[in-house]
Amino acid sequence: xxxxxxxxxxxxxxxxxxxxxxxxxxxxxxxxxxxxxxxxxxxxxxxxxxxxxxxxxxxxxxxxxxxxxxxxxxxxxxxxxxxxxxxxxxxxxxxxxxxxxxxxxxxxxxxxxxxxxxxxxxxxxxxxxxxxxxxxxxxxxxxxxxxxxxxxxxxxxxxxxxxxxxxxxxxxxxxxxxxxxxxxxxxxxxxxxxxxxxxxxxxxxxxxxxxxxxxxxxxxxxxxxxxxxxxxxxxxxxxxxxxxxx
Amino acid sequence: xxxxxxxxxxxxxxxxxxxxxxxxxxxxxxxxxxxxxxxxxxxxxxxxxxxxxxxxxxxxxxxxxxxxxxxxxxxxxxxxxxxxxxxxxxxxxxxxxxxxxxxxxxxxxxxxxxxxxxxxxxxxxxxxxxxxxxxxxxxxxxxxxxxxxxxxxxxxxxxxxxxxxxxxxxxxxxxxxxxxxxxxxxxxxxxxxxxxxxxxxxxxxxxxxxxxxxxxxxxxxxxxxxxxxxxxxxxxxxxxxxxxxxxxxxxxxxxxxxxxxxxxxxxxxxxxxxxxxxxxxxxxxxxxxxxxxxxxxxxxxxxxxxxxxxxxxxxxxxxxxxxxxxxxxxxxxxxxxxxxxxxxxxxxxxxxxxxxxxxxxxxxxxxxxxxxxxxxxxxxxxxxxxxxxxxxxxxxxxxxxxxxxxxxxxxxxxxxxxxxxxxxxxxxxxxxxxxxxxxxxxxxxxxxxxxxxxxxxxxx
Numbered sequence: 001x002x003x004x005x006x007x008x009x010x011x012x013x014x015x016x017x018x019x020x021x022x023x024x025x026x027x028x029x030x031x032x033x034x035x036x037x038x039x040x041x042x043x044x045x046x047x048x049x050x051x052x053x054x055x056x057x058x059x060x061x062x063x064x065x066x067x068x069x070x071x072x073x074x075x076x077x078x079x080x081x082x083x084x085x086x087x088x089x090x091x092x093x094x095x096x097x098x099x100x101x102x103x104x105x106x107x108x109x110x111x112x113x114x115x116x117x118x119x120x121x122x123x124x125x126x127x128x129x130x131x132x133x134x135x136x137x138x139x140x141x142x143x144x145x146x147x148x149x150x151x152x153x154x155x156x157x158x159x160x161x162x163x164x165x166x167x168x169x170x171x172x173x174x175x176x177x178x179x180x181x182x183x184x185x186x187x188x189x190x191x192x193x194x195x196x197x198x199x200x201x202x203x204x205x206x207x208x209x210x211x212x213x214x215x216x217x218x219x220x221x222x223x224x225x226x227x228x229x230x231x232x233x234x235x236x237x238x239x240x241x242x243x244x245x246x
Numbered sequence: 247x248x249x250x251x252x253x254x255x256x257x258x259x260x261x262x263x264x265x266x267x268x269x270x271x272x273x274x275x276x277x278x279x280x281x282x283x284x285x286x287x288x289x290x291x292x293x294x295x296x297x298x299x300x301x302x303x304x305x306x307x308x309x310x311x312x313x314x315x316x317x318x319x320x321x322x323x324x325x326x327x328x329x330x331x332x333x334x335x336x337x338x339x340x341x342x343x344x345x346x347x348x349x350x351x352x353x354x355x356x357x358x359x360x361x362x363x364x365x366x367x368x369x370x371x372x373x374x375x376x377x378x379x380x381x382x383x384x385x386x387x388x389x390x391x392x393x394x395x396x397x398x399x400x401x402x403x404x405x406x407x408x409x410x411x412x413x414x415x416x417x418x419x420x421x422x423x424x425x426x427x428x429x430x431x432x433x434x435x436x437x438x439x440x441x442x443x444x445x446x447x448x449x450x451x452x453x454x455x456x457x458x459x460x461x462x463x464x465x466x467x468x469x470x471x472x473x474x475x476x477x478x479x480x481x482x483x484x485x486x487x488x489x490x491x492x493x494x495x496x497x498x499x500x501x502x503x504x505x506x507x508x509x510x511x512x513x514x515x516x517x518x519x520x521x522x523x524x525x526x527x528x529x530x531x532x533x534x535x536x537x538x539x540x541x542x543x544x545x546x547x548x549x550x551x552x553x554x555x556x557x558x559x560x561x562x563x564x565x566x567x568x569x570x571x572x573x574x575x576x577x578x579x580x581x582x583x584x585x586x587x588x589x590x591x592x593x594x595x596x597x598x599x600x601x602x603x604x605x606x607x608x609x610x611x612x613x614x615x616x617x618x619x620x621x622x623x624x625x626x627x628x629x630x631x632x633x634x635x636x637x638x639x640x641x642x643x644x645x646x647x648x649x650x651x652x653x654x655x656x657x658x659x660x661x662x663x664x665x666x667x668x669x670x671x672x673x674x675x676x677x678x679x680x681x682x683x684x685x686x687x688x689x690x691x692x693x694x695x696x697x698x699x700x701x702x703x704x705x706x
Contacts, residue, residue: 019693020693040647046644048624049641144605146605148286179601180602195683197566223685
């Protein structure tokens with residue numbers, strides 16, 4: 001099995017540790033992981049802003065980069081969802097279609113494809129899990145409170161395998177943090193208010209860390225926490241799952 | 247879209263008072279939580295949603311036949327039927343019915359369609375007084391404001407503010423804010439209205455093609471009070487209110503109030519089939535853009551809406567921006583996919599007033615793909631040129647940078663350097679991110695840099 005690592009543009013530039021932990025984690029499970037050096041971005045910032053018609057070149061680039069892999073794995077629910085729903089290629093339509101069906105967000109790849117049942121990791125802290133909307137409602141990584149159906153959560157299933165971790169309950173289990181891509185600047189006031197409220201829920205429930213399967217939500221919440229000079233930190237789920245045993 | 251009047255600007259004003267935002271958010275979240283308990287309390291909720299969605303699907307696919315069937319049956323029942331192509335025609339029909347009877351005062355039950363048509367203003371300009379009889383509607387009417395929510399029209403007002411309005415208009419004591427006293431005052435005031443008005447207008451929740459009757463749902467019984475006492479009953483309905491058969495009501499009535507307020511059923515679900523002796527009953531069937539929406543394949547499903555308001559209560563953006571920030575009669579997620587159909591330029595901002603979190607689609611009792619439609623509207627709006635030049639230039643620049651790995655790596659490096667060494671270049675008031683959030687601490691190397699140093703580059 002040959003796995004292509006898709007690292008979202010902002011993780012590549014601002015949070016390389018998340019990508020390193022993702023890579024190491026996949027390698028821990030004996031997978032052969034390749035990282036196409038020519039990758040940039042999935043095109044979601046343009047598409048969600050109404051400029052899907054400008055994503056042709058990023059689509060072609062993405063298709064070229066990842067056509068050769070059995071699976072494509074990414075530490076981002078949002079970018080994965082965008083590729084799954086919107087990747088098209090005029091030059092290689094069959095490859096693009098193939099990629100759409102073989103791209104996985106990291107936690108669903110671990111639970112559904114390689115089906116791991118234990119992780120050698122330790123993270124002895126109180127952690128609040130932020131269920132990012134695109135991952136949860138888009139990729140169905142977890143059950144949604146609006147639906148009347150049995151509960152499940154792929155990220156939580158993995159976190160429960162981590163030594164010493166204490167998952168804190170949240171008052172609003174799956175409310176959006178307000179990042180929303182370009183929404184975070186176009187609708188600055190509402191975006192920040194949503195972020196403040198989301199962070200407050202974690203703090204109220206005594207979290208020391210906020211984690212998620214999406215770094216974009218965490219980047220937004222980190223910005224708010226730092227501005228508030230809060231001791232609460234954000235950590236991507238890949239960083240927890242790859243945290244060394246003490 | 248006039249400058250400074252878009253959702254973001256109006257929401258920013260709403261957010262100047264953070265305590266009020268908190269209160270608004272908590273109040274609506276309370277309703278959402280009630281909706282959850284009510285929907286989780288019956289075993290077949292998801293089946294009901296699917297069934298309702300399919301029934302509406304059938305209606306939308308056979309609109310013509312059901313409308314003809316409804317008209318025939320309603321005429322047989324003795325109801326007068328009017329067809330209105332747009333808001334102006336609807337309003338003119340209402341006025342002509344009243345004029346024919348020499349009526350210049352009317353009582354009205356809640357109808358978002360008449361809000362959409364701006365009926366009250368029109369009638370007032372033509373010398374007809376209209377009193378809204380739904381308590382929340384009456385309050386916003388006295389305050390000279392439009393409703394901020396389709397089910398809870400004055401949810402944005404605190405009881406103290408309502409007390410002030412009642413003091414000014416209905417003579418309650420200054421500073422009185424006891425809900426029971428205020429409600430009793432409204433009740434006495436409205437009772438006098440019900441008794442003296444010869445014409446009553448109601449909305450329509452469901453119109454049944456099979457029988458030619460219609461159903462009006464209220465919690466206060468105000469539609470019934472108005473209609474049962476008046477000589478003339480006018481019912482205004484958008485044509486999408488049709489359902490094929492009476493038995494289908496059982497599906498919708500179970501869904502409607504559970505979704506809206508968390509109640510098992512409305513207090514009054516009243517069936518109107520024919521005028522009582524001596525009474526006139528009119529139904530105005532309104533298009534006002536609906537047939538255009540029906541013709542837009544991507545947006546057709548928005549016409550399934552039964553106006554429960556669940557998408558507003560669950561929407562984290564609506565809860566923190568208030569209904570008025572949507573500057574349209576139907577606010578929130580559903581309003582944001584209905585409004586651009588009416589006027590794409592005026593409402594170009596609304597599909598962007600969302601994080602696309604998807605909660606709206608999940609609570610929708612008729613399974614409208616609201617957040618997918620928001621995404622699709624964005625594409626349509628930009629393609630039709632209703633975007634700013636700045637945004638288009640920014641997106642083109644971004645596309646260029648992201649299309650080339652070389653430019654991407656270089657600009658990424660430049661960006662990280664700028665953040666590290668000249669943070670004031672980005673950390674200033676002109677950067678909307680920085681206004682209330684810190685920027686990420688930039689690392690020295692990107693992941694690509696790290697990978698080149700630590701692993702051999704892969705070219706599959």
